[in-house]
Amino acid sequence: MVNENEEIKISQSELPRIVVVGGGFGGLRFLKKIDTNQYQVVLLDRYNYHTFQPLLYQVATAGLEPDSIAGPLRKSFQNKKNFYFRMATVSCINSDKQEVETNIGRIKYDQLVLACGSLTNFFGNDEFEEKSFPLKQVPHALNLRSQILQNFEKAVLKTDENEMQRLMNYVIVGGGPTGVEVAGALGELKKHVLPKDFPELNLNKMQIYLIEGQERLLGAMSEFSGNKAFEYLKKFDVNIYVGKIVKSFDGETVTLNDGMQIPTETLVWAAGVKGNAISGLTLDITPDNRFKVDDYCQVVDYENVYAIGDVASMFSEGYPKGHPMLAPVAIQQGELLASNLNSLKKNKPWKSFSYQDKGTMATIGRNKAVTELLGKFKFGGFMAWLTWMFVHLILIVEFRSKIVIFGNWLWNYFTYDRGTRLIIRPFVKNKAGKKPKKESQEEVLVA
Amino acid sequence: MVNENEEIKISQSELPRIVVVGGGFGGLRFLKKIDTNQYQVVLLDRYNYHTFQPLLYQVATAGLEPDSIAGPLRKSFQNKKNFYFRMATVSCINSDKQEVETNIGRIKYDQLVLACGSLTNFFGNDEFEEKSFPLKQVPHALNLRSQILQNFEKAVLKTDENEMQRLMNYVIVGGGPTGVEVAGALGELKKHVLPKDFPELNLNKMQIYLIEGQERLLGAMSEFSGNKAFEYLKKFDVNIYVGKIVKSFDGETVTLNDGMQIPTETLVWAAGVKGNAISGLTLDITPDNRFKVDDYCQVVDYENVYAIGDVASMFSEGYPKGHPMLAPVAIQQGELLASNLNSLKKNKPWKSFSYQDKGTMATIGRNKAVTELLGKFKFGGFMAWLTWMFVHLILIVEFRSKIVIFGNWLWNYFTYDRGTRLIIRPFVKNKAGKKPKKESQEEVLVA
Numbered sequence: 001m002v003n004e005n006e007e008i009k010i011s012q013s014e015l016p017r018i019v020v021v022g023g024g025f026g027g028l029r030f031l032k033k034i035d036t037n038q039y040q041v042v043l044l045d046r047y048n049y050h051t052f053q054p055l056l057y058q059v060a061t062a063g064l065e066p067d068s069i070a071g072p073l074r075k076s077f078q079n080k081k082n083f084y085f086r087m088a089t090v091s092c093i094n095s096d097k098q099e100v101e102t103n104i105g106r107i108k109y110d111q112l113v114l115a116c117g118s119l120t121n122f123f124g125n126d127e128f129e130e131k132s133f134p135l136k137q138v139p140h141a142l143n144l145r146s147q148i149l150q151n152f153e154k155a156v157l158k159t160d161e162n163e164m165q166r167l168m169n170y171v172i173v174g175g176g177p178t179g180v181e182v183a184g185a186l187g188e189l190k191k192h193v194l195p196k197d198f199p200e201l202n203l204n205k206m207q208i209y210l211i212e213g214q215e216r217l218l219g220a221m222s223e224f225s226g227n228k229a230f231e232y233l234k235k236f237d238v239n240i241y242v243g244k245i246v247k248s249f250d251g252e253t254v255t256l257n258d259g260m261q262i263p264t265e266t267l268v269w270a271a272g273v274k275g276n277a278i279s280g281l282t283l284d285i286t287p288d289n290r291f292k293v294d295d296y297c298q299v300v301d302y303e304n305v306y307a308i309g310d311v312a313s314m315f316s317e318g319y320p321k322g323h324p325m326l327a328p329v330a331i332q333q334g335e336l337l338a339s340n341l342n343s344l345k346k347n348k349p350w351k352s353f354s355y356q357d358k359g360t361m362a363t364i365g366r367n368k369a370v371t372e373l374l375g376k377f378k379f380g381g382f383m384a385w386l387t388w389m390f391v392h393l394i395l396i397v398e399f400r401s402k403i404v405i406f407g408n409w410l411w412n413y414f415t416y417d418r419g420t421r422l423i424i425r426p427f428v429k430n431k432a433g434k435k436p437k438k439e440s441q442e443e444v445l446v447a
Numbered sequence: 448m449v450n451e452n453e454e455i456k457i458s459q460s461e462l463p464r465i466v467v468v469g470g471g472f473g474g475l476r477f478l479k480k481i482d483t484n485q486y487q488v489v490l491l492d493r494y495n496y497h498t499f500q501p502l503l504y505q506v507a508t509a510g511l512e513p514d515s516i517a518g519p520l521r522k523s524f525q526n527k528k529n530f531y532f533r534m535a536t537v538s539c540i541n542s543d544k545q546e547v548e549t550n551i552g553r554i555k556y557d558q559l560v561l562a563c564g565s566l567t568n569f570f571g572n573d574e575f576e577e578k579s580f581p582l583k584q585v586p587h588a589l590n591l592r593s594q595i596l597q598n599f600e601k602a603v604l605k606t607d608e609n610e611m612q613r614l615m616n617y618v619i620v621g622g623g624p625t626g627v628e629v630a631g632a633l634g635e636l637k638k639h640v641l642p643k644d645f646p647e648l649n650l651n652k653m654q655i656y657l658i659e660g661q662e663r664l665l666g667a668m669s670e671f672s673g674n675k676a677f678e679y680l681k682k683f684d685v686n687i688y689v690g691k692i693v694k695s696f697d698g699e700t701v702t703l704n705d706g707m708q709i710p711t712e713t714l715v716w717a718a719g720v721k722g723n724a725i726s727g728l729t730l731d732i733t734p735d736n737r738f739k740v741d742d743y744c745q746v747v748d749y750e751n752v753y754a755i756g757d758v759a760s761m762f763s764e765g766y767p768k769g770h771p772m773l774a775p776v777a778i779q780q781g782e783l784l785a786s787n788l789n790s791l792k793k794n795k796p797w798k799s800f801s802y803q804d805k806g807t808m809a810t811i812g813r814n815k816a817v818t819e820l821l822g823k824f825k826f827g828g829f830m831a832w833l834t835w836m837f838v839h840l841i842l843i844v845e846f847r848s849k850i851v852i853f854g855n856w857l858w859n860y861f862t863y864d865r866g867t868r869l870i871i872r873p874f875v876k877n878k879a880g881k882k883p884k885k886e887s888q889e890e891v892l893v894a
Contacts, residue, residue, distance in 0.1 A: 009606055011647070048600060049869045067512040072868040074644040084647070087600045087870070104604055138869075153495060153534045157551055159456055197521040200458070200531070407854065421519040422496045422585075423534070 008105040010084050013040040016110035018341070019100060021090050021278065023050050023073045026309030026330030027115035033338035036082040038345060039111075044102060046089040048073055051138055054327065054392060057178060059141035061185035062149070062193075062421045066138050090116070093280035095302060100278075111304045111341065114278065114291060115334065118310035118325055121274040121288070131251045132269040135178060146423045147266055148189075153423070156200050166263040168206045171254045173246050174270035175212030176220065177362040180229050182268055183210045184364035187236025192366075197421065209239045209254075209262055211246055213271075218370070220324060221360055225370040228380035232364040246271075273325060275311045286313045295352035297337045308333035314353065323355055332356060361388045455552040457531050460487040463557035465788070466547060468537050468725070470497050470520045473756030473777030474562035480785035483529040485792065486558075491549060493536040495520055498585055501774065501839060504625060506588035508632035509596070509640075509868045513585050537563070540727030542749060547725075558751045558788065561725065561738060562781065565757035565772055568721040568735070578698045579716040582625060593870045594713055595636075600870070603647050613710040615653040618701045620693045621717035622659030623667065624809040627676050629715055630657045631811035634683025644868065656686045656701075656709055658693055660718075665817070667771060668807055672817040675827035679811040693718075720772060722758045733760045742799035744784045755780035761800065770802055779803060808835045 010017075016039055020027050023045040034041055049070040058064040077083045088102035099108045120134035133144045151167045158164035170186055172179045186208045195203045210217075210233065216226040217233075217240070233240060245257040246267075254262045275290030283301055285291060290313035292300045297312060299305040309330030315322050323329045333353060340350045359373040361384065369384035371377075457464075463486055467474050470492040481488055496517040505511040524530045535549035546555045567581035580591045598614045605611035617633055619626045633655045642650045657664075657680065663673040664680075664687070680687060692704040693714070701709045722737030730748055732738060737760035739747045744759060746752040756777030762769050770776045780800060787797045806820040808831065816831035818824075 009604055047870065048596065065512045065514040067869060070869050072644070075868065078643045078646075086604070087597075149495065150534075157456055157533070196525045197519070199525075421522065422514055422517050423494065 004101070004103060004105055006105045008086055008088070008102070008107045010040075010042060010086075010107070013082065015040045015082065017042060017108065018111045018113060019044065019107055019109035020113045020115060021045075021100065022115035022117055022276075022309075022311075023047075024053075024115060024117045024309060024330065025327040026117075026334040027113070028076065029331045029334035030113060030115065030308065030338045031077060031080070031083070031334075033335055033342070035338075035342045036080055038342065040082045040084070041080075042084045042086060042107065042109075043073065043077075044086050044088045044090055044100070044107070045073060046087065047137075048085075048087050049138075050076065053136065054177075056135050056138070056141045057181045057185055059138065060135055060144040060148075060182065061189060062145055063185060066142055070138055090278055093278055093305070095281060095305065098304070100280075109304075112306065113337065114299070114305065114307040114311055115309050115330070116276040116278060116311045117330075118273040119276045119289075120269060121272040122269065123272070127249060128246075128267070128269060131249055132173070132267040134269045135182070136273070144266075144268065148186075149421055149423045151265060152194065152198055152201065156198060162263065165205060165207075166252065167265055168201075169209070169262060169264035170207070170266050170268065171209045171211065171246075171262055171264045172268040172270060173211050174272065175210055175214070175217040175240075175242065176270060177218065177360070179210055179212070179268070179270040180217055180233065180362050180364060182270060183208055183233055183238045184236060184368070187233065187238055188365045191236065193421075207239060208236070209241065209264075211244055211256065212240070212242045213245045215243050217242065218362060221362070221370065221372055222378055224378045225362070225372060225380070228370045229362060229364060232368045232370075232380070236365060273310065275313070277311055281305065288313075296340060296350050297333050297353065306337055308337055316353065316355075319355065326360070328358060329355055361391070363388045451548070451550060451552055453552045455533055455535070455549070455554045457487075457489060457533075457554070460529065462487045462529065464489060464555065465558045465560060466491065466554055466556035467560045467562060468492075468547065469562035469564055469723075469756075469758075470494075471500075471562060471564045471756060471777065472774040473564075473781040474560070475523065476778045476781035477560060477562065477755065477785045478524060478527070478530070478781075480782055480789070482785075482789040483527055485789065487529045487531070488527075489531045489533060489554060489556075490520065490524075491533050491535045491537055491547070491554070492520060493534065494584075495532075495534050496585075497523065500583065501624075503582050503585070503588045504628045504632055506585065507582055507591040507595075507629065508636060509592055510632060513589055517585055537725055540725055540752070542728060542752065545751070547727075556751075559753065560784065561746070561752065561754040561758055562756050562777070563723040563725060563758045564777075565720040566723050566736075567716060568719040569716065570719070574696060575693075575714070575716060578696055579620070579714040581716045582629070583720070591713075591715065595633075596868055596870045598712060599641065599645055599648065603645060609710065612652060612654075613699065614712055615648070616656065616709060616711035617654070617713050617715065618656045618658065618693075618709055618711045619715040619717060620658050621719065622657055622661070622664040622687075622689065623717060624665065624807070626657055626659070626715070626717040627664055627680065627809050627811060629717065630655055630680055630685045631683060631815070634680065634685055635812045638683065640868075654686060655683070656688065656711075658691055658703065659687070659689045660692045662690050664689065665809060668809070668817065668819055669825055671825045672809070672819060672827070675817045676809060676811060679815045679817075679827070683812060720757065722760070724758055728752065735760075743787060743797050744780050744800065753784055755784055763800065763802075766802065773807070775805060776802055808838065810835045 018039045018041050020043045023043055028050055049072050052069040055069045059066050074085050088104045090100050090102050092101040099106050120136050122129040134140050155164050155167040172183050190203055190206045217229045218226040247257050248255045249267050254264055254267055274288045277285045277289045277291055290311050291307040293307050293312045293314050295316055297306045297308050299307050310325040313322050336353050361369055361371040363369040367382050367385050369388040370380045371384040371387045465486045465488050467490045470490055475497055496519050499516040502516045506513050521532050535551045537547050537549050539548040546553050567583050569576040581587050602611050602614040619630050637650055637653045664676045665673040693701055694704050695702045696714050701711055701714055721735045724732045724736045724738055737758050738754040740754050740759045740761050742763055744753045744755050746754050757772040760769050783800050808816055808818040810816040814829050814832050816835040817827045818831040818834045
């Protein structure tokens with residue numbers, strides 16, 4: 001049996017040990033770059049795979065197979081010596097003893113890199129957490145995929161028009177990239193895929209609602225992009241409500257702050273994220289649960305503890321409100337921190353972080369996207385979609401995944417079809433709107 | 448809410464209604480062939496997808512993604528009019544009322560086709576059913592895949608040699624095609640894949656045991672094939688014990704009938720199947736839970752009830768012990784029954800079933816197989832493997848799956864790599880050998 005109080009077995013080494021918590025974009029880039037001639041490196045992650053989060057919505061809407069957007073962590077570092085992976089959930093940092101506590105035991109560090117990312121932010125509302133569908137991990141995506149397909153299997157059974165309509169209504173909260181992409185993908189399912197699978201249903205009745213609290217979509221991008229996204233989504237008949245907030249969801253009906261009610265069994269929660277800060281450090285964390293770091297990613301007041309990516313809150317020139325919680329920030333911070341640690345011996349002065357914003361994008365349906373490059377070039381439509389696909393293929397971890405994903409996209413593109421419409425969780429017999437299993441963020445169960 | 452006592456909603460039709468239970472090989476072929484100008488056809492299945500069972504072992508050993516070997520049932524019949532699919536678990540047949548009872552309601556039939564396949568046969572042993580890993584459905588395969596990968600994640604944590612060895616021992620019961628294929632695929636993982644992922648472990652310690660009660664492997668095939676399979680598996684250092692029976696498994700140790708003990712957490716159960724006969728018909732079913740049918744697949748004493756495939760027990764010339772429970776039998780019975788029902792109106796005499804045995808095969812590792820064609824040609828080695836791959840690609844349901852599978856195989860072939868080493872179920876914290884969740888055959892939970 002695993003003893004949580006024992007030390008995790010790792011080869012003895014003369015080298016100082018860096019423990020990295022989290023194999024997301026930031027952790028992965030740090031690990032690629034860190035010099036394991038100088039350090040022994042241990043990666044801890046609760047999953048044994050990296051998740052390519054920007055494409056999770058494709059899994060949730062049956063466009064890609066889950067394995068295509070996830071890469072085994074061990075495989076990524078097969079040829080890296082002095083590298084160790086341990087599948088573990090970190091519960092606490094003990095900085096006095098220089099160790100972290102996990103579900104499989106304790107582990108000592110000389111340097112600690114916190115790259116534990118972010119969690120869905122339900123803003124303290126238990127009802128939303130229990131009854132809505134978040135989209136941060138592979139199991140979330142599989143769960144949403146099963147829900148969507150089960151809804152239609154149930155809809156064909158209904159004689160009551162209202163019950164049927166409720167199963168065919170989808171409410172997405174949050175008009176950021178994830179919300180926009182889910183809405184677009186659902187629109188595509190409605191238009192091209194589901195009518196063929198469900199000839200008995202009138203798919204015109206399927207209604208997609210996108211609710212955004214701010215006054216326009218894609219608040220983090222330009223107004224141009226927000227407007228383009230609005231325009232493209234309208235072509236899929238998405239009902240867009242801006243400046244409105246979801247007040248409650250009882251599993252059957254969503255109520256907005258202006259009293260409007262939408263009957264639905266499926267509320268997709270894309271309304272925000274918060275840092276996944278681990279307890280134990282005696283410093284103030286930010287209200288959104290992130291570690292305050294300086295320009296070198298060092299956690300304030302802790303000399304050998306660093307944080308990168310979504311869990312790090314760094315204010316610097318040009319970013320008085322902090323950096324956006326985006327993959328490129330995490331990647332660049334991981335790169336910088338590794339390079340600084342690599343030059344520690346040489347006594348070179350450390351370089352401070354300066355974010356290179358190469359652009360942001362969001363895709364809507366099978367051939368539309370909005371793209372902003374280098375803060376200057378903004379464009380939409382098919383060219384933006386091509387750029388989007390190209391960038392995602394370049395970024396994705398594994399060569400093999402690239403082939404699979406490209407093959408899937410080509411297939412979808414030419415056939416208007418989607419490959420993976422499989423429900424692989426038990427058919428839900430209980431009352432509408434209840435998910436089959438309560439999922440907490442920390443121990444996400446399975447699709 | 449679904450009312451189990453209400454009738455399932457299906458469009459009214461003048462045509463007689465055929466209800467088909469089960470979308471496996473037999474049901475699928477029947478549906479392709481049945482003339483829906485003459486009949487309204489309703490397919491019931493507890494999953495919304497067809498499973499290509501011969502390749503389940505590839506999913507279980509991380510060679511293929513689950514979605515590659517499963518095809519959405521609705522998609523298969525998109526262009527078939529008067530076809531209806533309902534995702535439902537059938538609980539009972541009420542032949543007096545000519546209806547079946549399901550978890551989503553009752554449904555009337557004019558003709559009933561039982562194509563409900565087979566279940567893993569634990570021969571009444573609850574311990575095996577609870578603690579071993581069967582391999583009949585996609586969730587089973589995902590469960591076994593997670594177990595195998597978790598074992599190695601746990602093994603790297605162990606300081607106790609015995610505990611580590613137990614995690615690296617695999618016992619497979621049953622030397623038929625499934626057992627042989629799993630053993631070969633595990634041998635391949637041991638030789639080519641795992642050493643790269645787990646450089647800390649001495650993979651020579653991984654031991655694969657294949658236990659067969661009869662005196663040789665592949666009892667349903669020729670002695671030539673049995674011997675070849677034995678020879679190929681020996682090259683993967685598989686420990687083969689024939690003429691031995693597994694007596695007990697407490698989750699930590701397998702005990703054989705001669706007293707031999709093997710410490711392991713993973714017992715793969717490939718020792719046999721039994722029919723999945725549904726209750727309600729007042730006739731004797733066979734000891735292995737199948738419906739007795741005549742040469743026309745008609746269930747004995749029931750004029751408008753038919754059974755095909757694994758759930759049908761048919762004795763005929765050349766098969767005094769009944770037909771083997773194999774996909775080709777199910778496919779040919781489905782084809783014949785559909786053609787007989789199609790000619791019902793024309794008053795043509797019905798054709799009786801005559802099994803065309805085109806051959807059987809089993810594969811061992813990435814480029815070895817044994818193949819027997821037309822009862823005459825027996826060969827092994829690479830040519831047999833090529834034949835095996837070709838036949839499986841031809842048989843597989845969907846064009847898209849073919850591309851994905853072929854791509855995966857090519858990739859594995861040239862890289863000695865396997866793509867899908869993801870654990871997507873919760874990390875098991877409880878005591879060794881306990882599966883995270885009891886799975887009954889009827890309500891298989893999730894990987």
